[in-house]
Amino acid sequence: MIFENLAEKLQSTLKNLKGKGKLTEKDVDLAMREVKLALLEADVHYKVVKDFIKKVKERSIGSEVMESLTPGQQVIKIVNEELSELMGGVQSKINISSKPPTVIMLVGLQGAGKTSTAGKLALNLKKQGKQPMLVACDVYRPAAIKQLEIVASGAGAIFYSEEGNTNPVEIATKGYEKAKTLGYDIVIIDTAGRLHIDENLMDELKNIKSSIKPHEIMLVVDSMTGQDAVNIAESFDQTLGIDGVILTKLDGDTRGGAALSIKAITKKPIKYAAVGEKLEDLEQFYPDRMASRILGM
Amino acid sequence: KGHIEIDEELYEEIEEILITGDVGFETTLKIVDMLRKNVKKKSIQDVKDVREELKLIVEEILSGDDSNLKLEPKPAILVIVGVNGVGKTTSIGKIAMRLKSEGKSVLLAAGDTFRAAAAEQLEVWADRAGVELIKHQEGSDPSAVIFDAISGAKARNTDVLICDTAGRLHNKKNLMQELAKIFRIIDREYPEATKEVLLVIDATTGQNAINQVKIFKEAAPLTGIILTKLDGTAKGGVVLSIKSEQQLPIKLIGVGEKIEDLQDFNAKDFAKALFSSN
Ligand SMILES: Nc1nc2c(ncn2[C@@H]2O[C@H](COP(=O)(O)OP(=O)(O)OP(=O)(O)O)[C@@H](O)[C@H]2O)c(=O)[nH]1
Ligand SMILES: Nc1nc2c(ncn2[C@@H]2O[C@H](COP(=O)(O)OP(=O)(O)OP(=O)(O)O)[C@@H](O)[C@H]2O)c(=O)[nH]1
Numbered sequence: 387m388i389f390e391n392l393a394e395k396l397q398s399t400l401k402n403l404k405g406k407g408k409l410t411e412k413d414v415d416l417a418m419r420e421v422k423l424a425l426l427e428a429d430v431h432y433k434v435v436k437d438f439i440k441k442v443k444e445r446s447i448g449s450e451v452m453e454s455l456t457p458g459q460q461v462i463k464i465v466n467e468e469l470s471e472l473m474g475g476v477q478s479k480i481n482i483s484s485k486p487p488t489v490i491m492l493v494g495l496q497g498a499g500k501t502s503t504a505g506k507l508a509l510n511l512k513k514q515g516k517q518p519m520l521v522a523c524d525v526y527r528p529a530a531i532k533q534l535e536i537v538a539s540g541a542g543a544i545f546y547s548e549e550g551n552t553n554p555v556e557i558a559t560k561g562y563e564k565a566k567t568l569g570y571d572i573v574i575i576d577t578a579g580r581l582h583i584d585e586n587l588m589d590e591l592k593n594i595k596s597s598i599k600p601h602e603i604m605l606v607v608d609s610m611t612g613q614d615a616v617n618i619a620e621s622f623d624q625t626l627g628i629d630g631v632i633l634t635k636l637d638g639d640t641r642g643g644a645a646l647s648i649k650a651i652t653k654k655p656i657k658y659a660a661v662g663e664k665l666e667d668l669e670q671f672y673p674d675r676m677a678s679r680i681l682g683m
Numbered sequence: 684k685g686h687i688e689i690d691e692e693l694y695e696e697i698e699e700i701l702i703t704g705d706v707g708f709e710t711t712l713k714i715v716d717m718l719r720k721n722v723k724k725k726s727i728q729d730v731k732d733v734r735e736e737l738k739l740i741v742e743e744i745l746s747g748d749d750s751n752l753k754l755e756p757k758p759a760i761l762v763i764v765g766v767n768g769v770g771k772t773t774s775i776g777k778i779a780m781r782l783k784s785e786g787k788s789v790l791l792a793a794g795d796t797f798r799a800a801a802a803e804q805l806e807v808w809a810d811r812a813g814v815e816l817i818k819h820q821e822g823s824d825p826s827a828v829i830f831d832a833i834s835g836a837k838a839r840n841t842d843v844l845i846c847d848t849a850g851r852l853h854n855k856k857n858l859m860q861e862l863a864k865i866f867r868i869i870d871r872e873y874p875e876a877t878k879e880v881l882l883v884i885d886a887t888t889g890q891n892a893i894n895q896v897k898i899f900k901e902a903a904p905l906t907g908i909i910l911t912k913l914d915g916t917a918k919g920g921v922v923l924s925i926k927s928e929q930q931l932p933i934k935l936i937g938v939g940e941k942i943e944d945l946q947d948f949n950a951k952d953f954a955k956a957l958f959s960s961n
């Protein structure tokens with residue numbers, strides 16, 4: 387499970403501090419080196435780790451901590467507080483517009499899990515009594531439209547595509563108009579995977595955005611992503627503006643540092659977690675619970 | 684960059700480049716250590732030469748064994764495995780095209796019977812490359828597809844049979860057993876074939892790729908790695924850790940979504956890219 391290994395590592399490192407009656411700066415340094423290792427091995431971004439360690443160290447070697455009766459425990463408390471701060475906040479829900487249809491646009495790198503997540507979201511919202519429509523705007527990947535069609539039918543969602551139309555902006559606009567006319571509650575736009583540095587394709591997303599004004603632009607991120615997660619999220623946020631993040635493939639054994647880093651750097655909430663390949667495998671993301679799990683609190 | 688002196692700051696900057704390139708902390712420390720030693724041993728004075736030395740160290744780790752695809756003597760079977768969404772199916776399209784242009788006859792097996800429209804996706808690639816494809820219904824047993832494809836390859840006297848497989852996370856025991864079963868079928872039905880088994884790793888992946896290699900190795904007789912998505916800003920540095928621990932050559936790289944976006948792996952170019960800012 388995500389964060390399990392990170393949690394173990396951190397806890398065993400910090401355990402060594404716990405019993406200490408007196409702490410030297412060297413004790414703190416040694417422990418922080420281990421914490422740094424654990425975080426980097428979990429793919430937390432280098433800069434985030436550096437800032438984190440710096441903060442914890444500064445707070446830890448203050449006289450209040452060093453001269454307290456239980457300095458080890460004080461340091462652990464500081465680590466806990468700073469980590470919770472990183473994961474940040476309470477759960478944030480998807481914005482459902484009071485004036486339907488609510489438009490949700492899924493964006494992200496190739497293979498991150500957008501199309502499958504579109505189906506999962508549709509099923510999730512359907513179970514809440516909504517009528518979602520999935521719009522196929524990936525005109526590039528072989529059989530992407532067919533894939534979304536299968537996924538939509540599995541979720542019992544309306545499916546919208548345009549045979550032969552290679553203009554995603556047009557497809558999105560017409561799909562949206564149709565949903566509005568027919569009174570569907572939710573429109574989910576599946577877009578093609580793209581690199582954050584691909585200007586043409588990023589422009590295409592901007593054009594879709596200005597045409598249909600989505601309520602939620604969700605960046606779909608593979609939880610196995612390494613150090614680049616931060617660049618990716620920052621770029622998508624700067625060029626397009628994102629409202630939240632959906633983390634996928636959390637059923638793997640990744641330590642999930644990308645999640646921590648994205649949250650820390652973009653301040654955008656992680657709203658959902660995909661935890662498998664089946665349509666039911668989507669969960670709401672609870673950052674506070676995640677932080678507790680890392681720390682074993 | 685701005686450094687003119689060989690000092691701690693320089694080493695720290697190098698550490699940062701390696702770590703943010705996904706090389707991983709421990710491997711990074713090993714490399715920086717080696718660098719310090721070499722700088723001393725070779726009495727390197729110039730920052731520029733330190734950077735050159737660093738590239739050489741990285742190159743050294745990555746080079747060594749032969750990284751060409753081994754598909755001779757024919758017939759050969761090439762199986763592509765990996766976690767979800769890394770670029771298996773796309774890479775197969777690219778490889779099929781390359782082999783065909785080398786004059787080989789190629790047959791594809793749509794061994795992903797699970798993901799929505801996986802066979803249709805591979806079919807588009809088969810058309811683009813101008814090769815034939817064996818597929819079954821969605822939801823059927825992937826081993827049966829491979830079994831049929833082997834018969835098809837024998838009947839056609841095909842040079843290379845390339846098998847797609849469904850994406851699977853390595854920590855899913857049942858899916859890894861399914862993969863092991865596919866290899867039992869191949870051993871039984873096609874013992875005469877030259878085998879290449881490539882694990883596809885997405886260059887954007889972090890330290891989890893190390894586990895991917897370890898565990899896939901247990902179910903599949905891996906012979907090499909394809910590192911995809913190197914056209915992005917991710918450096919794929921985790922292969923340095925993989926290489927120093929697992930002795931598995933990187934054979935091919937993916938640098939885009941088009942059929943021609945496949946290259947042979949070159950340690951020198953990789954080292955250069957690792958240290959270039961995007
Ligand atoms: N195990 C697991 N697999 C997932 C999850 N989410 C997506 N996948 C798989 O990841 C692969 C890629 O998913 P897609 O939905 O096609 O990804 P995409 O972002 O639409 O890909 P492109 O359209 O090519 O950019 C597929 O094999 C999915 O089944 C998840 O939460 N867990
Ligand atoms: N930029 C870039 N994209 C790539 C590369 N290789 C594959 N892709 C894209 O990555 C996405 C996933 O590729 P697939 O070939 O479907 O991956 P897969 O491993 O077969 O996925 P599953 O079968 O769902 O596990 C697609 O959008 C591809 O176009 C590459 O080298 N560079």
Ligand SMILES: [K+]
Pocket residue numbers: 496497498608767768769885887
């Ligand atoms: K990926």
Ligand SMILES: [Mg+2]
Pocket residue numbers: 500501502524527530576577578579
């Ligand atoms: Mg897709």
Ligand SMILES: [Mg+2]
Pocket residue numbers: 771772773795801847848849850
């Ligand atoms: Mg595939």
